[in-house]
Amino acid sequence: MNRNPSLAPSLALAPERATADRGAHFLNLVADRLAATEELIRKQTTSEIAFIDDASEHIFNGGGKRVRPALLLLSSRMLGNEGAEDITYAAVVELIHTATLVHDDIIDDSKLRRGRTTVHNIWDNSQAVLLGDWLYTTSMKMALSHDRLDVVRQLCDAILRMTEGELLVLQRLGAIDVSRDEYFDIIERKTAHLFATACSIPAIASSSGADLAALEQYGRSLGLCFQLVDDLLDFTESEAALGKPVLSDLRGGKLTLPLIMLMPRLDSSRRQRIEQVLEDRDFRRIEPEQILELVTCGGVVDEVRELAQSYALAAQTALERFPASEARDALEFAPEFVLNRRS
């Protein structure tokens, strides 16, 4: 497989259907281990407390892409690990991710997640706070079961960075002057760090420093790509495709990269439209279409997509040191899949 020279065009041209088929093919490499991960998640989230059982079932039956477990298990396969540890860690990264979602949904008062009513909306904020705590702690306890303190430390760091990232978001809620640097600092913490941890955990066990650094680099770049695409989808996709309303970020008072790049280019009356939504936290004065039109005219969607492509390429480049294998092909393909996703 020729990885280097012509990545960007191939990424840009990949038709969605073909991408999905290739994605399914690559996931097949770890299908058994993903199923075992799923089973472990169900087993570990049963509880004598009825609410924990019910809410866990609601969340884990509600779909979710299992991106982090899949990356961890593919990375594990590429390194030739076949043990049960990585199934545990795959479940752990998904539980950690889920705990952050449960708490973030309270904070943003999100109504929908993966097309389903959020936990705090079905039950209440109090129970959702405690469920998040319970999931975080259960994930820690599971992570301890293979006696690898270095892995558990990495996972703690990932949780700390995510929590700090969300606090940085809150500090700048409604702000009209969020800089590009601040944005990248936030998405590094909120998304890239856990991706890097998921991808590199299998290398912590195998103790090769260079493999570890390469997989961290891969996961970090892929995480940034993933978040840039996620933030773009909020402008480009429908509520039906996303499983949540469009322009959720702006409505929640959050500037993401497309608008951060657009703002300085607008005249003051157009910039004011964005500022008004940030202020109102709804679309009572400005229609969503007016914002979408600005974004389309400004050309920022293409610019952000190009940036996402450059991170996709960086992720693929980080894999060069590993011998050719189906698992490496799958990891090389993951950024392409992320770039082409619609939800």
Place this chain on the structure above:
Amino acid sequence: MNRNPSLAPSLALAPERATADRGAHFLNLVADRLAATEELIRKQTTSEIAFIDDASEHIFNGGGKRVRPALLLLSSRMLGNEGAEDITYAAVVELIHTATLVHDDIIDDSKLRRGRTTVHNIWDNSQAVLLGDWLYTTSMKMALSHDRLDVVRQLCDAILRMTEGELLVLQRLGAIDVSRDEYFDIIERKTAHLFATACSIPAIASSSGADLAALEQYGRSLGLCFQLVDDLLDFTESEAALGKPVLSDLRGGKLTLPLIMLMPRLDSSRRQRIEQVLEDRDFRRIEPEQILELVTCGGVVDEVRELAQSYALAAQTALERFPASEARDALEFAPEFVLNRRS
């Protein structure tokens, strides 16, 4: 020191002032190590995120009795441990306790904690949720620093039990038929488990199974005693002494043991007074004095106090296997201190 025969009278008669002086004397045994714990807490809760810094300072400068660190360090001293590990674990149990308080205060919408405005009232619920997450995870990361997985597992279990205990409380909020068994199940999880963990961590390191079991038994009994007294204080002390309003539990829709014991003894019109407050979650129809009068007449304060004394005695009995020492004297005195506290 004569421990066994005449405990109950000595507990009942100990004047508050003398108890405080003896408490101070015993705490002096670990004063240096408590100061080191305090310093470690400050160091570990500094952050480049301004809010984490500010909120941590607000909490940890706001007093707090440091009961769990003191017990851990006294237990450690009794076993002859002098290393730095137990200072870390002392800080860890306090951080875990603090994280639960921050989240519980959101859940109960408490205005005051230790006489100070609660974190979610100074800042907001969202930041308080994230601060709790950050404190839990920081405590885990600190606990990992001495490479003792068994200790970290115990701490995870304590957090899980506390979270479950609080969920059980929420499930029965406003209920008029909470049983004595349910009450004890809840306080075991919410309080006794972390006390048992704090007291027994020094024995995990020293690997004596019998010491471990005795210290768990000690901590568990002391924790139950502590919680019974805590629930009594809500009826017997003033807002000024408590640093929070009186009858907070009832106002919050929670039945604790004094009222659980009282309810079946009341005629229906008197029982209705309690039910009305549980329903209203305030004192708009019933005056606090009307409730306090029922509690006083019913004699349940003395009964609950006697129960607390029996747990105090059980805690002291659990210490019998350890050779005489100043640290053992201090741990033997702790239940007396708990029984005589006013806040």
